[in-house]
Amino acid sequence: MSDLLTLLPNVYQTSPSLRSLLDRHSAALEQCNITTVDLVSLDPRTICRRARISLNDVNKIVDAVRDALNAETMGLSASQSNAAVANSRVTRAPSSTPTPSAALNTAGSDSFRGRNMEVLGRRQMMVEFGDEGIDRLLNGGAMTGSLTEIVGESGVGKTQLLLRLCFSIQQPPHNRTAIYICTESQISTRRMESMLRQLKAQQVPGYQNLSMDRIQTAMCQYLETLEHIVRYQLPVAIERFDVGLVIVDSIAANFRVEDEASTDSGFGLTTPTPKGKGPGNSKARKLAKRAGDIVRLGTCLKEMAVKHNIAVVVANQVSDLFEPAYLQHQRAGLNMNTNTSMSASMPPLPSSAVSPPTPTENPRGEQIQIQTQVSNPGSQDAAASRMTQYSLPTDESMMTYDYQAKWFTGWGDDMDDVKDETLLAAMRMKTPMLGMSWTNLLDGRIALLKGSPKAVEGVIGADGEGWEQRTRRWMKVVFSPWAESAVLLEYEIWEGGVRSLKEGGGENDDEDELGEF
Amino acid sequence: MDPPSSVDYSRHRLPTQSVAAALATQLDHDYESFTTGSEALDKSWGGNGLERGKLVEICGAPGAGKTTIALQLVADAVSKGEQVCWIDTLSQCAVSRLETLLGEKDIEHMSSSILRYQVISLAHLFALIAHMTIDPSLTTSLVVVDNISLLFAKEFPPASENAASQIMSNKTATNREGFEKQPERRTRLIADIASRLQRLSASRMVATIVLNQLATRSVIGGGPLELAPFVNSANYTWSHAFHHRVLLLRKHVPRTDLETAKRHLRFVFILKSSGIAIQSTNLSRPDQFFVIKVTKNGVEDEEHMFGAMTGAISMAESFAASGHNSEEHYYEEFSDNEYGVDGTELAARAPAEGNLKRKRSTTTIGSSESSEVCKIAKENARSVATEDGEHTNNDEDDYSSDTVDLVKLPEALTKSGTGTFPQVREAEMLGSQEGAHMEVQTNEPEIPQKFGRTIVPDSDGESDDDVFF
Numbered sequence: 001m002s003d004l005l006t007l008l009p010n011v012y013q014t015s016p017s018l019r020s021l022l023d024r025h026s027a028a029l030e031q032c033n034i035t036t037v038d039l040v041s042l043d044p045r046t047i048c049r050r051a052r053i054s055l056n057d058v059n060k061i062v063d064a065v066r067d068a069l070n071a072e073t074m075g076l077s078a079s080q081s082n083a084a085v086a087n088s089r090v091t092r093a094p095s096s097t098p099t100p101s102a103a104l105n106t107a108g109s110d111s112f113r114g115r116n117m118e119v120l121g122r123r124q125m126m127v128e129f130g131d132e133g134i135d136r137l138l139n140g141g142a143m144t145g146s147l148t149e150i151v152g153e154s155g156v157g158k159t160q161l162l163l164r165l166c167f168s169i170q171q172p173p174h175n176r177t178a179i180y181i182c183t184e185s186q187i188s189t190r191r192m193e194s195m196l197r198q199l200k201a202q203q204v205p206g207y208q209n210l211s212m213d214r215i216q217t218a219m220c221q222y223l224e225t226l227e228h229i230v231r232y233q234l235p236v237a238i239e240r241f242d243v244g245l246v247i248v249d250s251i252a253a254n255f256r257v258e259d260e261a262s263t264d265s266g267f268g269l270t271t272p273t274p275k276g277k278g279p280g281n282s283k284a285r286k287l288a289k290r291a292g293d294i295v296r297l298g299t300c301l302k303e304m305a306v307k308h309n310i311a312v313v314v315a316n317q318v319s320d321l322f323e324p325a326y327l328q329h330q331r332a333g334l335n336m337n338t339n340t341s342m343s344a345s346m347p348p349l350p351s352s353a354v355s356p357p358t359p360t361e362n363p364r365g366e367q368i369q370i371q372t373q374v375s376n377p378g379s380q381d382a383a384a385s386r387m388t389q390y391s392l393p394t395d396e397s398m399m400t401y402d403y404q405a406k407w408f409t410g411w412g413d414d415m416d417d418v419k420d421e422t423l424l425a426a427m428r429m430k431t432p433m434l435g436m437s438w439t440n441l442l443d444g445r446i447a448l449l450k451g452s453p454k455a456v457e458g459v460i461g462a463d464g465e466g467w468e469q470r471t472r473r474w475m476k477v478v479f480s481p482w483a484e485s486a487v488l489l490e491y492e493i494w495e496g497g498v499r500s501l502k503e504g505g506g507e508n509d510d511e512d513e514l515g516e517f
Numbered sequence: 518m519d520p521p522s523s524v525d526y527s528r529h530r531l532p533t534q535s536v537a538a539a540l541a542t543q544l545d546h547d548y549e550s551f552t553t554g555s556e557a558l559d560k561s562w563g564g565n566g567l568e569r570g571k572l573v574e575i576c577g578a579p580g581a582g583k584t585t586i587a588l589q590l591v592a593d594a595v596s597k598g599e600q601v602c603w604i605d606t607l608s609q610c611a612v613s614r615l616e617t618l619l620g621e622k623d624i625e626h627m628s629s630s631i632l633r634y635q636v637i638s639l640a641h642l643f644a645l646i647a648h649m650t651i652d653p654s655l656t657t658s659l660v661v662v663d664n665i666s667l668l669f670a671k672e673f674p675p676a677s678e679n680a681a682s683q684i685m686s687n688k689t690a691t692n693r694e695g696f697e698k699q700p701e702r703r704t705r706l707i708a709d710i711a712s713r714l715q716r717l718s719a720s721r722m723v724a725t726i727v728l729n730q731l732a733t734r735s736v737i738g739g740g741p742l743e744l745a746p747f748v749n750s751a752n753y754t755w756s757h758a759f760h761h762r763v764l765l766l767r768k769h770v771p772r773t774d775l776e777t778a779k780r781h782l783r784f785v786f787i788l789k790s791s792g793i794a795i796q797s798t799n800l801s802r803p804d805q806f807f808v809i810k811v812t813k814n815g816v817e818d819e820e821h822m823f824g825a826m827t828g829a830i831s832m833a834e835s836f837a838a839s840g841h842n843s844e845e846h847y848y849e850e851f852s853d854n855e856y857g858v859d860g861t862e863l864a865a866r867a868p869a870e871g872n873l874k875r876k877r878s879t880t881t882i883g884s885s886e887s888s889e890v891c892k893i894a895k896e897n898a899r900s901v902a903t904e905d906g907e908h909t910n911n912d913e914d915d916y917s918s919d920t921v922d923l924v925k926l927p928e929a930l931t932k933s934g935t936g937t938f939p940q941v942r943e944a945e946m947l948g949s950q951e952g953a954h955m956e957v958q959t960n961e962p963e964i965p966q967k968f969g970r971t972i973v974p975d976s977d978g979e980s981d982d983d984v985f986f
Contacts, residue, residue: 007641036638037638037640038702039640040640040643040647041640041643041706041710065640065644066647066648067644069640070644070645073635073641073644074645117610117612117615117629117631117633118629121612124609124611124613139613140613143609143611145609146609292675295670295671296674299667299670299671302608302667303607303637306605306608306609306635398768399743399744399745399766400742400743400744401741401744404744404766407578407767408578408579413767413780436732437675437733440579440666440667441667441670442579443609478579478580480580482613484812484813485780
């Protein structure tokens with residue numbers, strides 16, 4: 001019962017009759033562990049029997065709670081109405097401070113008929129990354145009301161993108177402020193300053209008003225602090241500063257410190273089944289607890305995002321992915337095909353998708369060779385064996401995490417027309433931290449891929465800063481409801497942040513082509 | 518555990534309606550069905566798409582295309598003048614996406630007929646469904662819940678018993694009568710929400726789509742982590758409630774000359790179709806699938822891949838032998854006697870217009886040892902094929918009652934050039950008993966009619982549980 005006020009902070013205002021009832025009965029309900037969802041799902045008679053409350057009162061409570069819940073869902077409750085908040089945002093003059101809008105009741109006027117999609121469409125906005133190519137890739141940027149993750153190795157440019165968002169949110173049409181929560185190191189103010197200078201130099205209307213005053217930062221080094229901040233302090237700050245963007249950089253750091261042992265099994269992080277938690281299985285329990293912490297933090301961020309129409313963008317790191325057993329097995333098979341046209345340095349992925357660009361003179365032969373290492377050796381016919389690979393033994397592992405994860409982690413999936421070996425090398429054997437239970441909470445995931453500097457032609461070390469310049473980076477939408485996924489875009493980092501590379505880059509023609517929908 | 522819970526709706530004077538009456542109403546009204554854009558998917562949902570009154574689950578990992586399919590159905594419903602209700606959980610529907618899809622149909626202005634609710638907890642969803650079920654002014658014909666997993670994740674974070682969660686854990690109460698532990702509560706709520714959604718769709722003639730994510734699940738005895746629908750229950754209370762269940766997966770595709778980029782390809786596995794469980798709960802070997810492409814512009818069939826992927830192995834030999842003549846592979850129906858021992862026999866399969874039988878071909882690869890069988894099969898094939906493409910149906914009715922209608926194959930797909938039919942490797946799927954049948958059939962293809970079978974059990978042997986509800 002104690003979660004009622006968490007769910008409906010204003011329940012006593014919307015349904016005053018509930019107060020006296022709950023004053024009398026909340027202790028009894030609490031004692032027998034009846035939560036709000038139980039109230040609206042259990043048979044009132046069951047509640048009555050369990051909590052020893054009169055059926056009449058139970059019915060009253062249930063009705064009141066259900067109506068209060070529906071009032072919130074359907075935008076009746078003026079104090080909670082997201083639509084009203086949205087209206088106030090839309091109508092607000094660009095530079096004004098947040099004021100309670102008078103339009104509170106108009107949004108809920110179509111009472112109990114829900115809010116239609118157009119209302120959402122009006123309040124849903126995209127926070128731009130300030131670069132034409134990147135914004136096109138993301139179909140506008142990061143969506144408000146959603147939780148977006150930017151994941152990549154250190155030094156790949158995550159923070160650059162996040163800082164840029166902090167300025168974008170100040171521009172019209174948003175005219176809101178940002179909160180930047182650091183968990184690993186202090187916010188890079190110097191970097192931010194140079195970015196701000198660059199932006200102001202661009203003479204774009206609206207950029208002149210950008211200010212670092214409108215970016216709040218908070219440092220938090222412990223998981224408990226982070227959860228506390230997100231749950232209790234952020235909502236207050238959001239109201240006060242008219243926040244439209246919340247950034248957490250990075251989300252994984254605290255979890256990593258908390259449980260060193262479990263970091264190496266990053267990809268194995270799992271939502272445990274209740275059965276899996278046997279006594280004495282302390283590692284499993286630790287992992288389960290961590291997964292629980294992640295889910296609680298994530299749902300908290302999501303709820304905040306939808307309630308206040310905020311874009312929540314978090315950075316996440318990658319950990320090295322240890323090769324799953326079935327991949328090792330397949331690589332063993334692959335290596336046996338010594339005359340295969342694949343180069344020895346090619347990744348051991350179970351697909352011909354990663355075959356190098358050169359051997360196209362005999363695509364079928366190559367396919368057969370790949371196929372033989374994964375399929376039943378009984379087939380002789382070339383065509384038959386070519387087909388066999390569609391239904392090959394890897395099907396058995398299709399429903400495993402390791403197999404499917406490639407498409408939602410951002411690393412290791414099939415990419416068409418990937419011709420750059422550096423990129424291919426960058427695309428494998430990494431996985432975002434925090435695992436599946438975290439991934440499920442995300443609305444969007446953007447992966448930043450970094451080519452290996454060693455693979456870049458040219459002299460390394462001769463010119464001390466040479467390779468830094470030559471490290472190629474790519475951005476990819478792994479999944480998101482608002483942008484097309486799995487399109488690669490090459491970008492570079494400069495003083496003003498991150499910008500996409502145009503076709504002038506030479507051999508990136510294919511990527512630029514892909515960049516268009 | 519509590520007795521099956523049901524809120525006392527009588528207080529709200531719920532106008533109850535028998536299912537028979539609902540069916541009669543449905544027949545009277547001749548309701549529209551909603552289409553996804555993928556004919557194969559529509560057919561798997563009973564022919565013309567999603568009918569009103571049905572409850573559908575779409576499972577898939579992030580980015581699998583769940584929301585796109587739902588949005589496409591919404592766009593279709595809106596274009597047919599219906600009102601739609603979109604329930605967002607802890608996320609927001611991307612309106613720009615919806616507008617793109619509506620724009621495809623030149624109906625941007627109609628997005629006002631989409632009601633949208635944001636539920637931020639399971640309690641909200643329960644309350645909303647209870648309200649919608651009894652609201653006499655409800656004229657919605659399509660309801661989408663996107664997605665239900667987040668609500669359960671919020672209500673039951675992993676290890677929520679151990680951690681001091683926001684849900685109170687009153688240790689002194691543990692011995693009290695009626696105290697419910699978290700796993701029990703979760704099981705009850707899953708069953709409860711499923712039955713309420715079912716009730717909503719049935720009583721209000723609303724097509725309801727529930728999107729569900731995937732969760733990892735450790736396998737007893739080790740091995741790689743498996744994926745399973747996030748909201749699910751071991752005792753079928755979840756899956757029972759749904760008419761259709763669909764699982765979207767990704768799959769490695771070899772380098773091909775496909776026009777479609779591989780990133781668009783999704784593999785649709787039918788877990789349950791028209792109330793009949795195909796895979797039951799054992800998803801470790803989902804074999805029955807077709808391929809769709811999910812793009813910015815919605816969902817479409819991937820025709821070439823459909824042929825290639827569903828044809829499985831025995832089709833390969835068929836192609837090899839027949840030289841890929843597309844028109845000769847115009848089959849929509851096959852059943853016991855038409856088993857493909859090897860692909861050539863496929864040419865003898867009975868023709869279109871019926872439903873696909875839930876029968877699966879053997880996948881004996883390179884069945885050179887059964888060359889005699891092949892010969893017979895080839896002769897059959899020729900004899901049938903010579904009948905001006907008008908294939909005859911071999912005694913199909915004798916045992917059709919024993920077989921289970923599964924999906925109608927879309928015409929466009931069967932014409933698409935590769936010749937297609939959902940087909941599954943048999944031996945592994947079936948129990949030993951079924952395997953024995955296969956044995957007989959492969960050896961004596963002349964008399965396979967005698968071995969018409971009842972419903973093919975799933976590999977866990979529990980299909981009967983899930984067949985009807």
